[in-house]
Amino acid sequence: MNAPLPTHLIPGLRPLPAAALQALRQHFGDRCSTAASVREQHGRGESVYDAQPPEAVVFCESNDDVVFVVKLANEHAVPVIPFGVGSSLEGHLLAVQGGVSVDLSRMTKILSVNAEDLTVTVQAGVTREQLNREIKDTGLFFPIDPGANASLGGMAASGTNAVRYGTMRENVLGLTVVTAAGEVVQTGTRAKKSSAGYDLTRLFVGSEGTLGVMTEVTLKLFPLPEAVSAAVCHFPSIDAAVQTTIQIIQMGVPIARCELLDANAIRAVNAHSKLALREAPMLLMEFHGSEASVKEQAETVQELAREQGGEDFQWAATPEERSRLWAARHQSYFAALQTRPGCRCQSSDTCVPISRLAESINQSVEEAEASGIPYWIVGHVGDGNFHLSYLMDPDDAAEVEAVERLNVQMVQRALRLGGTCTGEHGIGLHKMGYLAEEAGPGAVEMMRGIKRALDPKNIMNPGKVFAM
Numbered sequence: 001m002n003a004p005l006p007t008h009l010i011p012g013l014r015p016l017p018a019a020a021l022q023a024l025r026q027h028f029g030d031r032c033s034t035a036a037s038v039r040e041q042h043g044r045g046e047s048v049y050d051a052q053p054p055e056a057v058v059f060c061e062s063n064d065d066v067v068f069v070v071k072l073a074n075e076h077a078v079p080v081i082p083f084g085v086g087s088s089l090e091g092h093l094l095a096v097q098g099g100v101s102v103d104l105s106r107m108t109k110i111l112s113v114n115a116e117d118l119t120v121t122v123q124a125g126v127t128r129e130q131l132n133r134e135i136k137d138t139g140l141f142f143p144i145d146p147g148a149n150a151s152l153g154g155m156a157a158s159g160t161n162a163v164r165y166g167t168m169r170e171n172v173l174g175l176t177v178v179t180a181a182g183e184v185v186q187t188g189t190r191a192k193k194s195s196a197g198y199d200l201t202r203l204f205v206g207s208e209g210t211l212g213v214m215t216e217v218t219l220k221l222f223p224l225p226e227a228v229s230a231a232v233c234h235f236p237s238i239d240a241a242v243q244t245t246i247q248i249i250q251m252g253v254p255i256a257r258c259e260l261l262d263a264n265a266i267r268a269v270n271a272h273s274k275l276a277l278r279e280a281p282m283l284l285m286e287f288h289g290s291e292a293s294v295k296e297q298a299e300t301v302q303e304l305a306r307e308q309g310g311e312d313f314q315w316a317a318t319p320e321e322r323s324r325l326w327a328a329r330h331q332s333y334f335a336a337l338q339t340r341p342g343c344r345c346q347s348s349d350t351c352v353p354i355s356r357l358a359e360s361i362n363q364s365v366e367e368a369e370a371s372g373i374p375y376w377i378v379g380h381v382g383d384g385n386f387h388l389s390y391l392m393d394p395d396d397a398a399e400v401e402a403v404e405r406l407n408v409q410m411v412q413r414a415l416r417l418g419g420t421c422t423g424e425h426g427i428g429l430h431k432m433g434y435l436a437e438e439a440g441p442g443a444v445e446m447m448r449g450i451k452r453a454l455d456p457k458n459i460m461n462p463g464k465v466f467a468m
C-alpha cells in the first residue's frame, strides 16, 4: 500500500469510448498501449501516491501525432495527460479522471542549433543530458539541471532553476503548443526579448500540462565557461552552511551552483556511490568564468566558509572528479530510498527570500529530528530553495499522517516568511491546498478563468493545480 489519495481530490472518471480507443489503435498501431504495466508506469511518476493509471498510453513521434490524440480527446471530452520521463514528485501524472497519457519521450530531435544566436529548438522529449551531449561541439551548453535527467518539455512544464542562470521561465524563448482544441500555436520568437502582446510562453511554462501540450521548445544556450571548478566544503551545522550561502548571494558572488546536502544525504550517497565524504552538512559548489574570476570567486567563498567554521575545502580538479560529485548528488534520491527498504519517499520543496533561508531550514530540521522519521535534505540553497524528503512506511498510517503534518508546517512556514509553497516541483496534486493560501482567492480565480478560456472542456491534465 502507498499513501492514499486524499478523498476530496478524487473526481469522477471520464471513460474513453470504445470507438475512440479503436481510433487511437488505428492511428498509433503498437505505439498505443493498454497494458497494465505501461498504464501503471504512466499514472504515478515519483510521487508518494498509489498509481492512478490512464486508460491508454500513446507514444507520439510528431506534432501530427499529438494533434491527432488531442483532437480526439477533445471530441470525446476525455482527459489528456502529457508525459515526459515521469520524474515529477507531486502527483502530476496521476490520471485522476482517467483518459490518455501522451508520452513525448520519443520526440527526441534537436530541430535547429543557432550557435551565433545562442539558441536551440528541440522536440519536447529531448532530455537535458541528451541536449548537452549533442551540442557539445558548438562550445555551448544548457545549464538548467533539475537533479533528474528530465525531458525539456517536462522541465518547461515545471519550474526548475540554477542559481546563476535563472529558471526555465527565463530560459525558454518560445514554444510550439498543441492546444486543448488540437490547434498548433507558436509562442515567442528566437529574439532575446519581446514586448509584443501577452507573454504566452511564460503562461505555458510552469502550467504542468493543464493548458496544452508543448511539442517543441526554443531555449537559450550559454557559452561553455573558459574555466569550471567545483568544490565541497563541510560545516559544523546546517545553519553554518546556510549562513555561508546567504553571504555568498548577498555579496553578489556569481556562483554557478550551490547545493546543500545534509549528513543523512551524504551517508546515503557514500553507501550508494562508494564515496568517502565526511558525514557532516556540506555545500557542493561550482564556479564558472575566466581563470581569474573563478579563482577570485573561490577565494571569496573559502573566506566566507571559514568564518562559519567550514572545513575540508576540497577541489574537484578534473572533469571526471566533478562529474562523480554531481552524479552522487543526482543519485541522492535513489540512494536514500535504498536506506529504508519498502519505504516511500515524500519529497517536498519550498523557497523563501534568501535572508529567511536559515530560519526556514533550521526549524524544518528541528521538526524532522523530533519526529524520529528518517529524512534527508538537499537544496538549491543559492536560490533560497530546499527539498526535505521523508522516508516513510506506507503501511503505517500514523507515520504517513505525521509526514503530511510536517509538510504542512514546512509549507506554512515558507508562506509566513514571504516565500512559496514550491520553488521547483510544482503544485501537482499534493500542493493544491496551498496554492489558494499563497496566491489568494482572486489570483486563483483568475487562473481558473485562463484555464476555462484555453481548455473549456477541462481535458488537459484535469484535477491538478486547482480544482475546477
Ligand SMILES: Cc1cc2nc3c(=O)[nH]c(=O)nc-3n(C[C@H](O)[C@H](O)[C@H](O)COP(=O)(O)OP(=O)(O)OC[C@H]3O[C@@H](n4cnc5c(N)ncnc54)[C@H](O)[C@@H]3O)c2cc1C
Pocket: 045, 046, 081, 082, 083, 084, 085, 086, 087, 088, 089, 092, 093, 104, 124, 145, 146, 147, 148, 150, 151, 152, 153, 154, 155, 156, 157, 158, 159, 160, 161, 208, 209, 210, 212, 213, 214, 215, 330, 333, 334, 424, 425, 461
Ligand atoms: C531524483 C529526482 C530529483 C529531482 N530534483 C528536482 C529538482 O531539484 N528540481 C526540480 O524542479 N525538480 C526535481 N525533480 C522533479 C522532476 O525531475 C522535474 O519536475 C522535471 O522537470 C519533470 O520532468 P519530466 O520529463 O520527468 O516530466 P513528467 O514528470 O513526465 O511531467 C511533469 C509535468 O509536466 C507535464 N508535462 C510533461 N511534458 C510536457 C509537455 N511536453 N507539455 C506539457 N506538459 C508536459 C506533465 O503533464 C506533468 O504535469 C526531481 C525528480 C527526481 C526523481
